[in-house]
Amino acid sequence: MLSPEHLTKLNRHSHHKRYPVGQVITGMSAGEDWCATIVSGVIKLTNSLPDGRQQIVGLLFPADFLGRPFKTTSPYAAETATDVELCCFSRRYFEQLLVEQPDLKQLYLERTLDQVDAAREWMLLLGCKTASEKVAALLLMIARRLGPTTCAACSAHAVHNIELPLSRTEMAEYLGLRLETVSRQLNRLEAAGTIKRFDRRGIVIRDMRGLEKLSGELPL
């Protein structure tokens, strides 16, 4: 989180912007000259092979940062996964602010270190886990990132009703699977009583503990 004084200073040089779902925000092309923080919605960062295969390499949730300071090119593309509201400011200004305000730089550095950790955590998922573990882990991750907005201290016992920010195709692209496989695994989770599906995007986690076990993170 940014401290209030940072925010006010930043906001003076920022403007809000809205994007509908499915919009490409930044390509891999050169000349990106702005950064932003996510106000609402979810953004997916994708990386792809020349033949079209695509991998989602990160999700950005509200309060996350979008952009790549100190470089005019970003190696991956950012696309809205839902409707998104951004708080944009010029890359130059942000870089300057990082120089002027050591504690902001410190904050940004620590966040970036956390990004490395998160990416490597996901590498473990991509490299080692089975399809069912992957899907379980994804649901858990989304529940955790979406949870705090609804209630501050909802523990493992609470029923988690979540609105998936990703389509089946996107879930597959994030997990290194095919969408059919994702669909089948969701089926099995529902059949086992671990989750309940409502419409395409809405699910409720009925057995959080069970989901954690299935995700492979927990022993047993």
Added chain:
Amino acid sequence: MLSPEHLTKLNRHSHHKRYPVGQVITGMSAGEDWCATIVSGVIKLTNSLPDGRQQIVGLLFPADFLGRPFKTTSPYAAETATDVELCCFSRRYFEQLLVEQPDLKQLYLERTLDQVDAAREWMLLLGCKTASEKVAALLLMIARRLGPTTCAACSAHAVHNIELPLSRTEMAEYLGLRLETVSRQLNRLEAAGTIKRFDRRGIVIRDMRGLEKLSGELPL
């Protein structure tokens, strides 16, 4: 790279240390109180599941940085892949230096951003690529990281004779494959004339261009 003045200042508070191959340097336990730069050798960063499945999430080559400032715990383990020489200094001192020397902090920040990029690049490999593409990409990556030490501007035409810093098992753990699969893919690469194997660790890349094509990064 660190600038000379940084290095001298750091060196005054550092000591060199040697580790044999196969040694765990830092676990995931708490209380890690030091950082280091790699002087020689290769270190693998691993992340693993409670049931023993293991994923290598990063390789550290000479001049790379090892450690996790601002946290006493690291989410993954570091293990020597070869004999390693480290230049160690206390975590506290490094953190202090980051505060005192803005340009060192800047450098470290940019390096960390590069780490994020590298990790996400590898996620693309883990999630999308086939076994043969993975192996080809790994050889390329190693050749590129090992190359600059032998000649500064060896282009695509040069013959690359490289000593693999990883065993078959480790290559498999890095690529999200089984060691048998890695072995078979190396076979196929040799049969195709793309590489030539000598002993277990030594290979020469005979067709760099072909390897790049097989890695999936290049169109066609």
Added chain:
DNA sequence: CGGCCGTTTGAGTCACCTCAACCACGGTGG
């Protein structure tokens, strides 16, 4: 020489992919 370790090679299996049909829903236009 004999045992050990890392690697190679082979044969058979399975988890996930591929291809394809089907379904549910929402919008559109007649």
Added chain:
DNA sequence: CCACCGTGGTTGAGGTGACTCAAACGGCCG
């Protein structure tokens, strides 16, 4: 209001790339 169609999701049948299990190899060392 309903027929039409497009989109995203589900379901099924069959194929296959990578895994599993197992055996054999070759270098190294005692």
